[in-house]
Amino acid sequence: MRKPALSDEILLSVEKPARYIGGEYNSYNKNPDDYPVKVAFCFPDVYEIGTANLGMQIIYEQFNRRDDAMCDRVYSPWFDLDKIMREKDIPLFAVESQRPVKDFDFLLITLSYEMCYTNVLQVLDLSKIPLHAVDRTEEHPIVIGGGACAYNPEPIADFFDVFYMGESETQYDHMVEVYKDCLEKKLSRKEILEQLAEIPGLYVPQFYEVTYHEDGTLKSFEPVNPHAKARIRKEACREMTPDLPYSIHPIVPYDRGMMDRVTMEAMRGCIRGCRFCQAGMIYRPTRNRDCEYVKKSIIEMLESTGYDEVSISSLSTSDYTDFKEVMDFLIPYCSERKINIGVPSLRIDAFSLELMGKIQEVNKSSLTFAPEAGSQRLRNIINKGLTEEEILNGAKQAFEGGWNKVKLYFMLGQPFETEDDVKAIPILADKIARVYYETVPKEQRHGKCQIQSSTSFFVPKPFTPFQWAPMCDAETFSRKAYLVKDTMREQLNRKSLSYHYHEEKQTELEGVFARGDRKLCAAIEEAYKRGCIYDAWGEYMKFDIWMQVFEEMGITLEFYNYRERSVDELLPWDFIDIGVTKNYLKREWERARQGIVTPNCREKCSGCGAAVFGGGICRENKN
Amino acid sequence: MKIRIKFQKQGALKFIGHLDVMRYFQKMNRRAKLDVRYTEGFSPHQEMSLANPLSLGMTSSSEYADIEFLSWPSRQELIDRLNAVNVPELWVLDARMLPEKAKNAMSITVAADYTLKFREGYKPEDIDAWYEKFFEYTAQPEIIVTKQTKTNSVEVDLKAQIHELERRGNDLFMKIDTGSHSNLKPELLLSSFYASMGQEFNELMFEMNRDELYGEEDGKLKALLDYGYDF
Numbered sequence: 001m002r003k004p005a006l007s008d009e010i011l012l013s014v015e016k017p018a019r020y021i022g023g024e025y026n027s028y029n030k031n032p033d034d035y036p037v038k039v040a041f042c043f044p045d046v047y048e049i050g051t052a053n054l055g056m057q058i059i060y061e062q063f064n065r066r067d068d069a070m071c072d073r074v075y076s077p078w079f080d081l082d083k084i085m086r087e088k089d090i091p092l093f094a095v096e097s098q099r100p101v102k103d104f105d106f107l108l109i110t111l112s113y114e115m116c117y118t119n120v121l122q123v124l125d126l127s128k129i130p131l132h133a134v135d136r137t138e139e140h141p142i143v144i145g146g147g148a149c150a151y152n153p154e155p156i157a158d159f160f161d162v163f164y165m166g167e168s169e170t171q172y173d174h175m176v177e178v179y180k181d182c183l184e185k186k187l188s189r190k191e192i193l194e195q196l197a198e199i200p201g202l203y204v205p206q207f208y209e210v211t212y213h214e215d216g217t218l219k220s221f222e223p224v225n226p227h228a229k230a231r232i233r234k235e236a237c238r239e240m241t242p243d244l245p246y247s248i249h250p251i252v253p254y255d256r257g258m259m260d261r262v263t264m265e266a267m268r269g270c271i272r273g274c275r276f277c278q279a280g281m282i283y284r285p286t287r288n289r290d291c292e293y294v295k296k297s298i299i300e301m302l303e304s305t306g307y308d309e310v311s312i313s314s315l316s317t318s319d320y321t322d323f324k325e326v327m328d329f330l331i332p333y334c335s336e337r338k339i340n341i342g343v344p345s346l347r348i349d350a351f352s353l354e355l356m357g358k359i360q361e362v363n364k365s366s367l368t369f370a371p372e373a374g375s376q377r378l379r380n381i382i383n384k385g386l387t388e389e390e391i392l393n394g395a396k397q398a399f400e401g402g403w404n405k406v407k408l409y410f411m412l413g414q415p416f417e418t419e420d421d422v423k424a425i426p427i428l429a430d431k432i433a434r435v436y437y438e439t440v441p442k443e444q445r446h447g448k449c450q451i452q453s454s455t456s457f458f459v460p461k462p463f464t465p466f467q468w469a470p471m472c473d474a475e476t477f478s479r480k481a482y483l484v485k486d487t488m489r490e491q492l493n494r495k496s497l498s499y500h501y502h503e504e505k506q507t508e509l510e511g512v513f514a515r516g517d518r519k520l521c522a523a524i525e526e527a528y529k530r531g532c533i534y535d536a537w538g539e540y541m542k543f544d545i546w547m548q549v550f551e552e553m554g555i556t557l558e559f560y561n562y563r564e565r566s567v568d569e570l571l572p573w574d575f576i577d578i579g580v581t582k583n584y585l586k587r588e589w590e591r592a593r594q595g596i597v598t599p600n601c602r603e604k605c606s607g608c609g610a611a612v613f614g615g616g617i618c619r620e621n622k623n
Numbered sequence: 624m625k626i627r628i629k630f631q632k633q634g635a636l637k638f639i640g641h642l643d644v645m646r647y648f649q650k651m652n653r654r655a656k657l658d659v660r661y662t663e664g665f666s667p668h669q670e671m672s673l674a675n676p677l678s679l680g681m682t683s684s685s686e687y688a689d690i691e692f693l694s695w696p697s698r699q700e701l702i703d704r705l706n707a708v709n710v711p712e713l714w715v716l717d718a719r720m721l722p723e724k725a726k727n728a729m730s731i732t733v734a735a736d737y738t739l740k741f742r743e744g745y746k747p748e749d750i751d752a753w754y755e756k757f758f759e760y761t762a763q764p765e766i767i768v769t770k771q772t773k774t775n776s777v778e779v780d781l782k783a784q785i786h787e788l789e790r791r792g793n794d795l796f797m798k799i800d801t802g803s804h805s806n807l808k809p810e811l812l813l814s815s816f817y818a819s820m821g822q823e824f825n826e827l828m829f830e831m832n833r834d835e836l837y838g839e840e841d842g843k844l845k846a847l848l849d850y851g852y853d854f
């Protein structure tokens with residue numbers, strides 16, 4: 001039996017002890033003593049959120065299916081346990097083996113959201129791993145970051161030995177081989193890092209030197225070690241072939257977690273090219289998973305876990321080529337077995353409405369549209385290829401089909417937004433309500449329709465056409481939100497409309513981290529030392545401490561968020577090559593300025609550069 | 624038909640709550656592809672119920688789940704199929720088919736056995752003296768404690784809820800009332816004992832295991848499993 005890292009006394013004194021005990025059904029539970037390469041994989045947030053992460057499930061599978069490696073999992077301890085571990089000097093441990101993180105060869109950290117950066121420091125600190133990569137010795141695990149936020153690793157560059165750019169599927173196996181070879185040759189930590197730096201997609205921050213202009217912008221970014229590459233090309237699978245690792249027997253947490261279901265990633269990437277969307281660029285090109293594989297895998301996932309819900313996931317599932325075929329198969333299979341089907345990110349059209357009618361049957365919950373902008377003008381600027389006509393038509397069909405609740409998602413503060421664009425949000429909501437009252441005769445209505453609008457604040461992200469755009473300050477954001485609110489009150493159907501918006505403070509920090517440079521490392525470390533963790537959890541985010549630290553360190557929101565960057569500026573993430581070229585992004589930025597829509601990849605290839613990966617939609621287009 | 628399944632809850636799974644065990648069972652039934660009956664209506668769920676909830680932190684060697692089946696394999700095959708898709712800590716130990724009108728485990732439970740082991744670091748220095756004092760306390764004709772409820776306070780006689788107390792080696796064995804009608808928690812008896820000495824009882828003092836659950840028939844206790852028959 002494994003020895004628990006925490007005593008019963010401690011476990012009984014913390015909220016949800018199940019977070020720390022591991023041993024879930026379908027977990028591998030490999031004994032670290034039996035494997036030469038020991039990997040601890042960390043999701044730097046609380047257990048319930050981490051277990052929902054698909055990237056983590058894939059990587060967990062990828063290592064564990066090897067004979068010479070084992071992979072265990074690590075999560076951020078919640079505040080209560082964090083405090084106890086510090087008081088009693090208990091090192092952070094991996095949940096399955098309950099062994100200290102420090103005893104592993106690798107600590108992989110997935111960075112799916114910028115607001116988790118102080119939790120990364122918490123994990124390193126509690127694991128007793130020096131926060132700075134340069135202070136680590138042969139005794140310490142090699143700390144590797146990856147995931148969506150690794151595409152601008154600079155704000156946390158000091159804390160990582162390596163970043164892995166792109167999809168784990170391609171290089172991890174190679175990396176294990178290289179590492180074993182290094183161990184055999186008894187190489188030093190530095191020599192091992194040099195060997196790793198040679199692997200495609202791997203970036204070792206300490207092998208680069210950064211200089212700045214007087215105004216704080218980047219002057220140069222150069223490798224200072226012969227093993228380090230000047231540019232790092234992201235890794236991507238050419239096609240999503242069935243031999244790739246996938247979590248067909250996913251772990252079943254005891255608690256309900258964020259996602260009480262199995263998830264099948266049907267497609268990677270998105271053909272749409274919305275100009276604000278980072279995922280839409282960094283996951284290019286769009287690649288389908290094979291239809292038969294998807295069907296077969298879903299059955300196996302359901303059977304191996306016993307879940308009664310399956311979710312088909314991707315950035316835009318309506319664009320999955322075999323969507324209809326998969327659903328035709330899945331609907332009878334699932335209804336016979338009382339299994340629910342969830343299909344997020346659908347475009348609302350006749351087909352998807354018919355589909356949702358089938359899978360939601362009696363209880364028609366709400367219908368979701370994401371127009372992202374209220375006016376057609378702004379939708380063209382952001383390249384959201386969704387017209388007002390399509391929205392109203394979709395709503396009409398939905399109302400005819402029996403729905404009466406519609407949720408609308410918008411973003412405030414996108415480039416070139418005017419007052420009229422903001423007001424267009426409640427006006428659009430009102431138009432939808434009008435459609436309801438025009439379409440559904442009085443006697444068939446069950447009360448009013450409910451049109452819920454919510455807005456989030458736009459944060460410019462690296463590797464998007466809007467990476468140069470200025471971001472609004474908190475005051476402007478509030479003003480815009482109030483404008484939506486006030487305008488909504490003036491609408492004819494105001495009683496059928498409602499409105500929520502998200503907190504703007506967190507957004508300001510997110511903005512700084514998203515487009516930050518290495519100067520932020522010291523500030524993140526200082527904020528952590530003054531008690532900032534769980535910044536993603538709105539109620540725990542200590543905004544005042546952050547602002548104080550920024551002020552002391554000369555970090556300004558003007559520089560990182562509010563200014564418009566010149567297209568000639570050297571950006572902190574420019575050394576990363578995601579396939580999509582800077583030229584393409586510039587072109588898109590210019591087209592946005594002019595309000596010109598760019599067709600999606602299936603209509604017409606725009607030559608973004610992602611064709612270098614040689615697969616997916618780009619190859620389909622060539623055939 | 625309703626089948627009563629006996630399982631254990633050991634090791635780290637003592638930290639999994641009652642509802643999570645319920646959900647675990649539903650998933651396990653699906654994995655084992657058993658033909659469980661579902662409720663009618665819009666969001667159908669499996670017809671099953673568990674016996675009395677176990678306190679978080681307590682292990683058990685006999686928990687019960689009553690599950691309605693539409694069709695079923697033999698007893699041994701049912702057990703094997705469940706355990707093939709189970710974790711060792713929740714191992715299924717046995718199963719019995721219940722008669723047509725049997726009430727569920729939760730409602731018939733009247734008593735339970737517990738074994739309390741002194742946790743490491745909490746063992747009294749003089750264990751004989753400890754037991755002597757404890758049995759002296761429990762030998763009183765009545766043990767009245769005041770239980771605070773939301774609206775008022777009621778006096779209960781713990782003594783009347785005790786069936787049996789015994790020292791087994793260094794462990795303390797209790798057979799006491801459990802259930803909706805009369806319920807005594809081992810901790811309550813111990814804390815009243817400590818209160819009588821002017822001390823506070825530390826709940827961490829013992830590792831507790833529930834050994835068995837009973838119903839009552841003809842004035843005698845009957846283990847819950849014995850309400851059903853082999854199949």
Ligand code: B12
Nearest residue numbers: 052053054055108109110145146147148164167168279315
């Ligand atoms: C499912 C999902 C969720 C779920 C589950 C989240 C989770 N914990 O995984 C829920 C609903 C909880 C959720 C919440 C949020 N999400 Co979300 N979510 C998604 C979604 C739709 C799918 C993610 C996924 O499974 N991708 C597929 C997997 C295979 O890809 P992957 O995780 O990137 O992993 C691969 C590589 O990146 C790499 N990799 C990943 N990690 C690592 C680590 C190492 C060390 C290495 C080497 C490699 C590596 O290898 C993996 C395999 O190829 C994506 C959109 C998308 N399709 O990507 C958004 C997305 C990730 N979410 C996003 C956001 C913004 C959020 C929220 C912040 C929303 C909010 N405002 O609250 C929260 C954050 C909560 C949190 N703490 O994570 C953004 C992130 C953008 C960004 N970084 O700024 C995305 C990209 C959506 C978008 N278009 O904006 N989300």
Ligand code: SF4
Nearest residue numbers: 601605606608611618
């Ligand atoms: S190269 Fe063309 S088809 Fe491929 S992702 Fe870019 S725009 Fe789309």
